[in-house]
Amino acid sequence: MILKGQGSGPLPPLLQQYVELRDAYPDYLLLFQVGDFYEAFGEDAERLSRALGITLTHKTSKDFTTPMAGIPIRSADSHLERLLKMGFRVGLAEQTEPVEAAEGLVRREVTQLLTPGTLTRENLLRPDANYLAAIATGEGYGVVFLEVSTGEFRGVVLYSKSALYDELFRNRPAEVLLAPELYANEAFREEFQRRFPLMVSSGSFDPQGARSALVQQFGMLPSGLDHPALERAAGAVLAYARTTQAGALPQVRGFARYDPSAYMQLSETTLRTLEVYDPSPVGSYLPVGEERTLMGVLGLTRTAPGRRLLKAWLRQPLLDEGPIQARLDAVEALVRDSVLREAVRRLLYRIHDLERLAARLAAGRSNARDLAALARSLGLLPELQGQLLACEPLRVLAERLPLLAEVVERISAALVEEPPLKITEGGLIKDGFDATLDAHRERAEAGRSWIAGLEAAERSRTGIPSLKVGYNQVMGYYLEVTRPYYAQVPSDWRIVATLKDRQRYTRPDLREKEREILLAEEAGRKREYEVFQELREELSGQAERVREAALVLAELDVYATLAEVAARHGYTRPRFSPDRLFIRAGRHPVVERHLEGRFIANDLEMGPEARLLILTGPNMSGKSTYLRQTALIALLGQIGSFVPAEEAVLPIFDRIYTRIGAADDIAGGRSTFMVEMEELAQILQGATARSLVLLDEIGRGTSTYDGLSLAWAASEYLHDRIKALTLFATHYFELTALPETLPAARNYHVAAREEVGGLVFYHQVLPGPASKSYGLEVARLAGLPPEVLGRAGQLLAGLEARRDDWSQALAEELLALDLTRLTPLEALLKLQQLRERLYPVMVSEAAD
Structure with a gap:
């Protein structure tokens, strides 16, 4: 790196050190610890200043001046979070030796490399999964997801771009690596980043290098990686993550290949339309709030692993009734026993993120507070297990739960109750845990006791009543005497500082005692760090058992959460049938929460004899809500949740398809109608007899009769x-x-009525077609000018009259046919002609 600046002389030593570290990590914005600040210099300083809106200053030496900008270390996390969201990769170069111990320039090393998809710092992590993804091609797309903070590592092979996009949307990675053949494809990369506005880069996808990275991680090539694209993606994601984690990923213990078809398949369109995660069908890919989403209604989990598991269940509803019923049994037990439910949720609330604590433990990155949190959390497990053993449906969880009492005992014996954040400055280990550490502490305490007694002894010996013993970091321990008593100061005292009305002194025995204290304290801190490292290494072997406990608690948390939601909002346990869909008094789980008891529940019954339901009624009457609530009830049932209805009998659907609402893709050159037709095509090509299909307003983006024909x-x-x-x-x-x-089609409508005050919506779904569309009435409610409404009424009357005239003519022509004289072939031809004239009905122009 050539440091931007003015001057021709050599770089000062500090800037030379910065340049050397910066050159080792050219893709990162390097933040360089200088005292209590992280500083950047040259072009990096200008980038940092622009990104964070902070003041740009200059670092000036005798022969060189360069831009400089910095952030306080104490508030670094908020700044780092902003930088990562902006797409920066950040390297932290920290001081790795005390300033007072340095001989010349303080040694600094890059201790952390931060990227959006490889975070492990607790303060920067969301409670949700934080995936790094990699994508390679070769007989399909190999897609791999790595969660560095938990060790989760899994992948899938997909065979279409739409399936790729759906899978990425379901998992929502924070960062994506594209294989060179994809990254170099400008059209693909632009489309990809339009759909997924996140950090995208090219990694090392060399097949030989990928295999080497996998073997290095696991000792062999894991099973499931027998597809070339998947192997390349898995190796690339490991290699990239390893560069950010000091070369080690011990928390990644295995690879799991999964099959999306093993679960209900939910496309990006369906997840958006049903507002499972985002509050609007056309919402951002990135999270923008959950208040008005299904996750917002269900998101009452008490632990971070529980929240992550609930999200995973929502994106992967089950297809086998047995596991669904097992989940429902657990939820029902907690619905029925409110005392148990409250006790479980109260205990879970006190448990830290054991999954991430386990990963930090395995990786050797735990600090003392991590271990203290681990001990507090694990200490609650016996009580929790006792609660579960008393409930038969939850007994299996109790039996799977490792208690890890020895870990709790070991940490409790070693660490103070509230350890400091830093592990190199002492104050971590209890007295009595380590004999060597105790000896260092005793020497330091003996020295401090000698100094504590020095003040009284010297006052008595010298007769100076104002004599004090003090300490500061610059001059160490000193004796302080005020001006009236200067003449009484012993001759062996040496002046070290003169102030306005007092002087400070030292003497050889005080200096020697200070040196003894400092050496004992330094030896104590060093030994304390060694003891902590030994403790951490000893406990690292328990990381997998801690992770097992985290997974059990996450499952329990989801059961308790679904039970809490069911109890609060009056949900019921669904039953399942292979070919019947029956919902009595069904409700939309999200909409009802925002209508404060004013939501109108509706029934639905479908099956082999009624599998196509045509729903008519005016805009704003609730048709779309009715469609969505049906899908959400089905989805909830298949994750093992109670559902918002008085009664529900559900098929087990393999897929839910939605074509609801208007949207376009202007940047991609796709009109609203094109998007609509593409979504319809995906439905007609992918749906099966076991699917649930929701359609709303097919064909509205083209001419009336084109649209009607397509819908028909x-x-x-x-x-x-x-x-x-x-x-x-x-x-x-x-x-x-x-x-x-x-024969299997049925008409239903949403009730509405014109009254004196205007159009009244009843939001009640009833059998039969609607009597009219009420389009002009809805337009009046929306506030269209009276002149427009009046003219629209005239045009409508003319069009309806013309249609009636045409219908009368067609009826007369039909009645005039002498059926006794028509051959079967002539009758069929005539019928075909009449049908072609009837649908679509072509009207050439509007009435004047």
């Missing part, structure tokens, strides 16, 4: 070919004729 044909295809359970909300009243030709 799609309905027939879903009914006749796919046979999926389908709810179709529409304003095309022509579609209400579908039940006349499709």
Whole structure:
């Protein structure tokens, strides 16, 4: 690195040290500890100043001047969080020796490399999973997710770009590595970053290097990595993470290959539409708040691992009834026993993030506060296990829970109750734990006792009543005498400082005693650090058992959370049927929370005899809510949760598809109609008879009759070919004729009524088609000018009259046919002609 600045002389030693460290990490913004600040110099200082809006100053020496900017170490976490969110990689170069022990320039080393996907610092981590992902190609896409802070390491092979995007959206990585063939593809990279605005870079995806990284990590090539793209991605993600973690990832103990088809498949579109994580169907990829989402309703977990597990369950609902029922048994037990539920949740609230504590323990990065938190948390497990053993559905969790009493005893014996954050400055280890440490402390205490007695002894000996013994870091211990008593100062005292009205002195025995104290204290700190390291190393062998405890507690936390939600909001346990969907008094779990008891519950029944439901009614009447609540009830049931209904009988769906709402992709050159048609195509190509399909307003982005034709044909295809359970909300009243030709189609409508004060919505779903669309009434409620509404009424009347005239003519033509004279072929041809004229009905122009 050439440091930006003015002057031609040699760099000062501190800047030379900065340049050498900066050159070793060219992709990182280097923050360099200077006392109580992290400083940056040259171009990095300018970048830091612009990013954080902080003052840019200059570092000036005799022959050189360069820009400088810095942040206080005490408030560094908030600044680092902002930098990472902006896409910076940050390196921290810290002082690795005390200033007073340095011979010349203080030694500094890069101790941490921070990137969005490889964080382990507790203060910078979200409670949610923080994935680093890698993607490679070769007979599909190999996708790997690594959670450095917990050690989770898993991957999947996908065979389409849409499946790739869906999987990334479900897992939401913080950072992605793209193989060179993808990173160099400008069109792919631009599309990718438009959909996923996160840090994207190219890693080392060399096949030989990838295999070497995997063997180095595990001692052999793990099973499941028999696909070239997956192997490249797995090796690349390990190699990248290892560079940020001082070359070691001991918390990563295995690789798991998973299959998305083993769970209900939820696409990005479905997750957005149902507002599972984001508060709006067109919300950002990045989290923007959960208040009005399904996760916001369910998110009452008491532990961070529990929250992460709940999110994982939501993105992977189960397909086998047995495991679903086992989860429901556990939830029901906690719903019924409110005392047990409250006791469990109270204990869980006091437990720290054991999963991440286990990872730091395995990696040798635990500080004393981590170990103290570990001991406090593990100390609660016997009581928790006792609670669970009394409940049969939860007994299996109790039996899986390792208690780790020996870990609690060891930490409690070694550490003080409230240890300091830093582990190199003493104050960590209890007296009596280590004989060598105790000896150092005793020597230091003996010296301090001698000095404590010195003040009284010297007052008595010299007759100076104002004599004091003091200490500061510059001059150490000293004797202080005020001006009136200067003449009484013994001749063997040496002046070290003169103040306005007093002088400070030292003497050889005081200096010697001070040296003894300092040596004993330094030896004590050194031994204390050694003892702590030995303790940490001893406990690292228990990291996997701690992680097992974390996983059990996470599962218990989710059960208790789902039970709490069910008890608070009146949810019921669903039952399952292979071919029946029945919901009595179903509710939308999110909407009802924001209507304060004013939500109108609705029924639904579907099955082999009624698998296509055509739902009509005015805008704002609740059609979309009805569709969404059906899907959310199905999703909740398949994660093992109670559901917002008085009664629910559900099929086990393999997929939930949604085509709801209007959205475009202007940057990608896709209109609203194109997006709609692409979503419809995915449904028609991917849905099965075991799927749940939700459609809202198909065909609205093109001409009326093009749209009607597409909606009609799609309905027939879903009914006749796919046979999926389908709810179709529409304003095309022509579609209400579908039940006349499709035996498993049914009409329903959302009730509304025109009254003197305007249009009244009842939000009640009833059998039969709606009587009219109420479009002009809704427009009036929206505030359209009266002139526009009046003209619209005239045009509507003219169009309806023309349609009525046409219908009358068609009816007369039909009645005039002499069916006795038509051959079967002629009859079929005539019927085809009439049908082509009927759907779509072509109107050439509006009435004047």
